Amino acid sequence: MNVKxxxxxxNNLIALLAILxxxxxxxxxxxxxxxxxxxxxxxxxxxxxxxxxIFFLQGEKNPPLYYIILHWWIxxxxxxxxxxxxxxxxxxxxxxxxxxxxxxxxxxxxxGLLSSLFSGLSxxxxxxxxxxxTYSLCVFLTLLSxxxxxxxxxxxxxxxxxxxxxxxxxxxxxxxxxxxxxxxxNIYLVVLFFLSKELFRLNIKRWILAQFLxxxxxxxWIQIFIAQTFGFVKGDTWIPIPSxxxxxxxxxxxxxxxxxxxxxxxxxxxFSIIKYEGIGTGIDRRNIFxxxxxxxxxxxxxxxxxxxxxxxxxxxxxxxPFTVSLFSTPIYATKYTIVSSxxxxxxxxxxxxxISHKYLKxxxxxxxxxxxxxxxxxxxxxxxxxxWREVANYIDTNAKNDDLLLFNASYCxxxxxxxxxxxxxxxxPFPMGSRNVDKEVIKELAPTVEGHKRVWVILAHSGDxxxxxxxxxxxxxxxxxxxxxxxxxxxxxxxxxxx
Numbered sequence: 369m370n371v372k373x374x375x376x377x378x379n380n381l382i383a384l385l386a387i388l389x390x391x392x393x394x395x396x397x398x399x400x401x402x403x404x405x406x407x408x409x410x411x412x413x414x415x416x417x418x419x420x421x422i423f424f425l426q427g428e429k430n431p432p433l434y435y436i437i438l439h440w441w442i443x444x445x446x447x448x449x450x451x452x453x454x455x456x457x458x459x460x461x462x463x464x465x466x467x468x469x470x471x472x473x474x475x476x477x478x479x480g481l482l483s484s485l486f487s488g489l490s491x492x493x494x495x496x497x498x499x500x501x502t503y504s505l506c507v508f509l510t511l512l513s514x515x516x517x518x519x520x521x522x523x524x525x526x527x528x529x530x531x532x533x534x535x536x537x538x539x540x541x542x543x544x545x546x547x548x549x550x551x552x553x554n555i556y557l558v559v560l561f562f563l564s565k566e567l568f569r570l571n572i573k574r575w576i577l578a579q580f581l582x583x584x585x586x587x588x589w590i591q592i593f594i595a596q597t598f599g600f601v602k603g604d605t606w607i608p609i610p611s612x613x614x615x616x617x618x619x620x621x622x623x624x625x626x627x628x629x630x631x632x633x634x635x636x637x638x639f640s641i642i643k644y645e646g647i648g649t650g651i652d653r654r655n656i657f658x659x660x661x662x663x664x665x666x667x668x669x670x671x672x673x674x675x676x677x678x679x680x681x682x683x684x685x686x687x688x689p690f691t692v693s694l695f696s697t698p699i700y701a702t703k704y705t706i707v708s709s710x711x712x713x714x715x716x717x718x719x720x721x722x723i724s725h726k727y728l729k730x731x732x733x734x735x736x737x738x739x740x741x742x743x744x745x746x747x748x749x750x751x752x753x754x755x756w757r758e759v760a761n762y763i764d765t766n767a768k769n770d771d772l773l774l775f776n777a778s779y780c781x782x783x784x785x786x787x788x789x790x791x792x793x794x795x796x797p798f799p800m801g802s803r804n805v806d807k808e809v810i811k812e813l814a815p816t817v818e819g820h821k822r823v824w825v826i827l828a829h830s831g832d833x834x835x836x837x838x839x840x841x842x843x844x845x846x847x848x849x850x851x852x853x854x855x856x857x858x859x860x861x862x863x864x865x866x867x
Contacts, residue, residue, distance in 0.1 A: 380477050380481065383481050384465075384468060384480075384481060384484065387464065387468075387481065387484050387485050387488050388461065388464055388465060388484070388488070390488060390489075391460070391461060391464045391484075391487075391488030391489070392457075392461050394488075394489075394494055394744060395457045395460050395461060395494060395497040395498060396457055397748070398748060399449070399450045399453050399454070399457065399498055400448065400449035400450035400453070401748075402449075402751060402752075402753040402755075403449070403753055403754060403755050403756040403757035403758070403783075403787070404449055404452070404500065404753070404756065404783065404786065405753045405754040405756065405783065405855065406754065406779065406780060406783055406828070406829060407499075407501055408452065408453075408499060408500040408501065409756075409782050409783040409786055410779070410782075411434070411435065411438060411452065411500045411501055411502075412438070412442070412447050412452055412500065412786070413782060414435040414438075415435045415436075415438035415439040415441075415442055416439070416442070417435075417439075419436060419439060422435045422436055422439060423436070423588075423589070424592060429544070430502055430542075430543055430544070431540065431541040431542060431543065431544070431546075431589060432541065432589070433502070433505070433538060433541040433542045434501070434502035434505050434542060437455060437505070438452065438455060438500070441454075441455050452500040453498055453499060453500045455500075455504075455505070456496065456497050456498065456499055456500060456501070456503075456504035456505070457497055457498065457504075459497070459504040459505045459507070459508040460493060460494070460496070460497025460504045460507070460508075461497075462508050463487065463493070463497075463504070463507045463508045463511055463710070464484045464487055464488045465484070466508060466511035466512060466515060467480075467483045467484050467487050467511055467710050467713065467714065468480040468481060468483065468484035469511075469515055470483075470511060470514060470515050470518065470710075470714065471483040471484070471714055471717055471718075473515065473518055473519075474518065474674045474677070474678075474714070475674065475718055475721065476721070478717075478721050479714070479717045479718050479721050480717075482716075482717035482720055482721060482733070483710070483713045483714045483716075483717035485717075485733075485737070486713040486716055486717060486736065486740075487709075487710060487713045489624075489736075489737065489740035489741070489744065490622070490624060490709070490713070490740070491624035491625065491740075491743045491744055491746075491747045492621045492622055492624060492625075492706065492709060493507070493706070493709070494744065494747060495747065496703065496706060502542055502543050503543070503703060503704075503706050505542050506539070506542045506543040506545065506546060506706065506707055507706055507707060507709075507710065509535060509538050509539035509542050509546065510539060510546065510549050510707045510710065511710055512531075512535040512538075512539075513532065513535040513536045513539050513546075513549060513550075513553075514549070514553075514681065514710075515535075516528055516531040516532035516535050516536075517532055517536075517553050518677075519531070519532075520532050520574075520575070520578070521557075524574065529574055529577070529578055532578055533578055533581045533582065533585070536549075536550055536578075536582055537581075537582060537585045537586065540582065540586050541586075541589065543704070543707075544699070544704070545685050545689070545704045545705070545707050546707065548684050548685035548688055548689065548707070549681070549684075549685060549707055550579075550582065551684055551688065552680050552681050552683075552684035552685065553681075554579070555680050555684060556676065556677050556680040556681070557575070559676065559680065560673060560676070563676075607693070607698040607699065607700065607701055608698060609693060609694065609698050610690055610693050610694070610698065610700040614690070614700060614702070615686060615690065617702055618686065618702040618705050618708075619633075619634075619712070621702050621703075621709075622709045622712050622713075624739075624740060624743035624744075624747075625743070626739055626742075626743050628739055629736065629739045629740065629743070632732070632735065632736065632739070633712075633716050636716050636719035636720060636732070637715055637716065637719055638719070639718075639719035639720070639722045639723065640675055640678075640715045640716070640718040640719040640722065641672060641675045642722070675715070675718070678711045678714050678715050678718075679711070679715070681708065681710075681711040682708050682711035682712055682715065683708070684708075685704075685705055685707050685708045686705050686708055689704070689705075720732055720733060720736075751854050752854065753854065753855070754783070754828060754853070754854060754855030754856055755853040755854045755855065755856060756783045756784060756786065756787055756856065757787045758853055759784065759787075759826065759853055759856050759858060760784050760786075760787035760788040760789075761787070762851075762858070763784075763788070763790075763793075763824060763826075763858070764788055764789055764790045766860075767790060767793055767822075767824065768822060769792060769793070770794075770820065770821065770822070771793060771794070771820065771822045771823070771824055772794050772795075772796060772817055772820035772822070772823045772824065773793055773794065773795045773796070773824045773826060774796055774797075774798050774816070774817065774823055774824065774825045774826065774837070775795065775796070775797050775798070775826050776797075776798060776803055776805070776825070776826070776827050776828075776830040776831065776832050776837065777797075777803040777827075777828060777829040777830055777831070778797030778800070778801075778803070779829075780826065780828045780829060781795055781797065783828075784826065794820070796816060798812075798813060798816055798837070799812060802831070803829065803830060803831035803832075804831035805831055805832040805833075805834075805836045805837060806836070807836070809836075810836045810837070810840050813837065813840050813841070814840070814844075817841070821862065821863040822860060822861070822862050822863070823841060823845060823860070823861045824858060824859070824860055824861075825837060825838070825841070825857075825858065825859045825860075825861065826856065826857075826858050827856065827857040827858070827859075828855055828856040828857070830857075838859065841861045842861070844863065844864060845861035845862060845863055845864060846861065846862050846863075846864055847859060847860075847861055848860050848861070848862045
């Protein structure tokens with residue numbers, strides 16, 4: 369018996385190691401293959417500041433934790449594409465392990481292994497594990513907070529209170545949506561109390577103490593948070609007002625943007641709370657109502673409280689910001705809801721685990737793996753980040769010393785400068801302090817380009833919706849070249865001969 373248990377433990381360990389190594393391989397593979405894009409360059413710029421400036425930074429909507437980590441990382445390992453993205457690889461790798469821990473803690477090792485497999489092969493998680501942004505860190509801290517939250521409910525040990533407080537504080541300092549995870553935990557406890565009266569298992573005073581500590585520890589940044597939030601309301605936001613389609617797209621992203629995988633995942637969700645045990649005999653036509661009753665008795669509701677936790681965790685960071693976006697400022701974006709996605713994978717894993725038929729279960733798992741690998745292959749073969757490396761290389765090769773480089777979005781110049789080796793080329797933003805071009809602003813273009821026979825126009829995140837820049841330049845310049853890259857358009861205007 370002990371040998372058998374030892375074999376099972378070894379098999380589970382081997383499976384977990386295989387999943388972890390596979391997930392790590394996919395996250396490291398071709399890490400620096402694509403150019404960094406605007407948001408990643410912003411991460412590097414924020415991280416280059418002094419620590420005090422990073423913490424009290426007024427120009428960024430995200431809390432400072434990720435930039436502080438990246439600050440120290442760049443000081444040690446430099447700011448190459450691979451280097452700045454590697455912290456996200458580490459957090460993504462750790463998240464695969466933590467979701468296993470939570471699945472095992474809530475249910476069993478099978479659910480833990482399956483959930484780590486699904487998240488490890490998720491293109492959604494893979495993408496943000498290869499991007500120099502805070503999302504991978506936020507997922508890891510979400511899982512860490514949830515892990516200690518569960519332990520705190522089940523065990524009154526003071527060490528879990530400390531673990532929960534630290535993990536949740538770091539989570540709040542990683543991203544705005546970390547607050548929705550804290551809210552979801554409180555919603556779960558309130559619902560659990562009214563539905564099952566099991567809140568007595570948790571020391572109420574200890575929980576209140578934990579929430580009080582979170583508020584106190586967030587105070588140093590809360591004033592900035594409020595100022596940033598209300599400033600965001602008044603400012604220009606790239607986030608559109610969401611619709612129900614936005615939520616569907618979010619679940620599509622959790623399913624690697626594959627319709628087949630999404631449909632399979634949705635069909636498995638009900639099985640996370642029910643388990644059907646087959647009936648040995650068929651339906652008796654002479655007593656059909658008795659047969660239906662017997663059939664229903666073979667469908668069991670399982671682990672309702674634990675599934676409730678996953679549902680609240682899944683839905684709160686989706687429904688709350690969705691509601692806020694409808695009635696206030698838009699804050700709903702699929703990539704922000706990445707904190708919800710581990711709950712989705714855990715529910716799917718539980719649904720697969722509840723399939724009684726052995727061969728059907730193996731078939732379902734195999735289909736998920738095959739589809740995931742197909743989507744991963746598409747991810748690696750398709751370029752979806754802005755091609756600033758290619759743009760900079762082309763302009764460096766073909767530009768002349770007296771050329772003007774005109775950037776419609778001034779902050780995009782930082783990304784260009786990251787790759788450009790030609791430091792003597794004149795660079796100007798147009799218009800100054802904004803990216804939006806209208807009939808009044810366009811009047812300032814002529815003095816901006818004055819004295820330059822050749823003007824390169826670089827458009828990315830452009831506010832020139834009516835192409836006023838090109839229309840104005842064409843009055844005195846000829847369009848001699850234009851090319852489109854992923855996320856970027858460039859054009860070369862040369863002075864007409866009669867000028």
